[in-house]
Every structure is written in structure tokens, then in C-alpha cells.
Amino acid sequence: MSLSLSAFIAFIPIALVLIFMVGLRWPATRAMPLAWLVCALIGATLWKMPAGLVAASTLSGFGSAVNVLIIVFGAILILYTLRESGAMETISYGFTTISPDRRIQTIIIAFLFGAFIEGSAGFGTPAAIAAPLLLGLRFPALAAVCACLMLNSIPVTFGAVGTPIWFGLKNLKPVVDAAVGQGAPVASFDAFMHQVGVYSARIHAVAAILLPLFVVCFLTRFFGKNKSWAEGLGVWKFAVFAGLCYAVPYLFTAILSAL
Numbered sequence: 208m209s210l211s212l213s214a215f216i217a218f219i220p221i222a223l224v225l226i227f228m229v230g231l232r233w234p235a236t237r238a239m240p241l242a243w244l245v246c247a248l249i250g251a252t253l254w255k256m257p258a259g260l261v262a263a264s265t266l267s268g269f270g271s272a273v274n275v276l277i278i279v280f281g282a283i284l285i286l287y288t289l290r291e292s293g294a295m296e297t298i299s300y301g302f303t304t305i306s307p308d309r310r311i312q313t314i315i316i317a318f319l320f321g322a323f324i325e326g327s328a329g330f331g332t333p334a335a336i337a338a339p340l341l342l343g344l345r346f347p348a349l350a351a352v353c354a355c356l357m358l359n360s361i362p363v364t365f366g367a368v369g370t371p372i373w374f375g376l377k378n379l380k381p382v383v384d385a386a387v388g389q390g391a392p393v394a395s396f397d398a399f400m401h402q403v404g405v406y407s408a409r410i411h412a413v414a415a416i417l418l419p420l421f422v423v424c425f426l427t428r429f430f431g432k433n434k435s436w437a438e439g440l441g442v443w444k445f446a447v448f449a450g451l452c453y454a455v456p457y458l459f460t461a462i463l464s465a466l
Contacts, residue, residue: 216253220246271374275330278367282324282332289336299343309346310423310442314449316340317354318419322362322453329367333359350430357422361415361453364407365461372403401464408461415457416450 220242227238243265250256250264289295302316320340321333334355341351364371383396393399423446424439431438 216249219249278328278370279330279332282328282330282335285328285332286335286339290339295339295343299340302340303344308442309344310427310439311445312341312344313346313354313358313423313426314419314442314446316344317351317422318358319449319453321355321359325359325362325366326368329363329370333362347430350426354422354426357425358418361411361418364411365404365457372400372407376400376403404461404464408458412454412458415454416447419450420446 223245224238224242227233227241228235247261247265250261251258256264289298302312305315306312316337317333321337324333324336334352337359338351338355341354342348346354379399380396383391383393383399387393387395393402420439420443423442424436427439428434428436
């Protein structure tokens with residue numbers, strides 16, 4: 208079987224999830240078991256996986272899912288605790304006293320505060336917490352969601368205390384170790400992970416300086432009273448400053464993490 212065909216077959220369960228959950232609006236409780244069944248059948252029939260290996264892989268997947276669910280549970284618990292205790296209104300009032308300018312509020316809440324929440328919890332927590340804060344400040348619902356999702360793109364790589372890189376690349380350890388034994392230009396798997404972190408931080412550091420200003424301009428153009436891109440440019444100094452405050456420690460932490 209060619210590599211291209213193997214990749215296409217491996218993508219089928221993912222495609223089914225997208226079709227069922229996005230296209231047909233099925234709940235995850237219906238879509239995910241069906242995707243698992245298709246994946247198990249593909250592994251058993253096309254890739255000749257023994258039944259024991261299919262069962263072991265399933266249990267391993269459950270274990271990985273539990274790790275993620277624990278973090279998500281904590282994030283949801285924080286959200287409901289803030290809401291039921293009245294802390295959400297207090298936080299919203301605090302942000303209002305910092306600046307009544309919605310452009311500034313967008314950068315502080317959706318970008319800086321959202322990045323902090325992403326780093327500590329991740330897994331959609333910034334949108335779950337920052338978006339309601341923007342709604343409490345009378346942002347249009349669609350504007351709050353768009354701002355939080357767009358500005359949460361940069362912190363995701365190192366979100367949840369580095370879980371995306373660790374969880375996404377840990378399965379490459381045997382491959383990297385084998386390459387190291389054959390003279391690859393990395394000293395170890397840890398050195399490889401460090402290189403990935405540094406390259407990611409370099410790319411995101413540039414985006415962090417530019418994206419906050421773009422999002423503010425996007426909001427003033429499509430949700431502002433005057434429908435103007437130029438109105439968003441009025442806070443370019445603060446937007447760039449906020450981007451630098453995020454990007455510089457972000458980059459230096461990634462570079463110095465191996466020391």
C-alpha cells in the first residue's frame with residue numbers, strides 16, 4: 208500500500224467526525240463512537256492489526272482522553288465558579304475601569320488575559336472565559352467569539368503548560384532516537400523538542416506583534432459604528448506594545464528552556 212493511500216485511509220475517521228459533527232450537527236456521543244468503529248475496522252482489516260492491539264490502542268486512547276478531560280473539567284469548574292460567585296461581574300468591572308475603549312479591552316482581555324488562561328489551562332478555556340467577559344462589556348456576541356478565537360491562535364502551541372507539543376510529538380521519540388543513532392543533527396529527543404519549541408516561538412513572536420492590531424481593525428471594520436479599518440489603527444501603539452510584552456518573554460523562554 209502506498210504512503211499516499213495509507214494517509215488517505217487514515218484520514219477517513221477524522222473526515223467522518225467532521226462530516227457528522229460539523230455538517231450533520233450530530234452530538235459527539237453519536238459521532239465519536241462511529242468514528243472509532245470505522246477506525247477499528249480499518250486497522251483490523253486493511254492494516255491487519257490483531258484484536259488485542261486494537262483493544263490496547265482503544266484503552267490507550269481512553270487514558271489520553273482522561274488527561275485532557277481533567278484539564279477541561281478544571282477550566283469549566285473555574286468558569287462556573289466565577290459566574291455563580293459573582294466574580295465574573297467583578298472582573299468585568301475591573302477591566303472597564305482600566306479603559307472604556309473597546310479596542311483596548313479587546314487586546315487586554317482577548318489577547319493578554321486569554322493567553323494567560325491558555326497557558327495555564329488550554330483546551331478552549333480562553334474562549335470559554337474571555338468571551339463571556341467581552342459579552343459582559345456589551346460586545347456583540349459574534350465579535351466576542353471572533354476576537355477570542357483569532358487571538359487565541361498564538362498561545363496554543365505552548366498551551367496547557369506545553370501539552371500540545373508534548374502530546375503531539377511524544378510518539379516521534381522512537382523515530383528521533385533512531386535518527387540520532389544514524390548521525391542526525393540533534394543530540395537527543397529532548398534537543399529535538401527544544402528545536403521545535405524555538406522554531407514555533409520565532410514564528411509566533413512575529414505574529415504576536417501583528418495579530419492584535421489586525422483583530423482590532425477587523426472588529427472596527429465589521430462591528431464598529433463607523434465600519435472603518437482606520438479606526439482600529441488608532442491604537443496601534445498599544446497593540447504593538449502589547450504584542451512585544453507577550454512576544455519577548457515568549458521567545459526568550461523558548462530559547463532558554465534547555466539551559
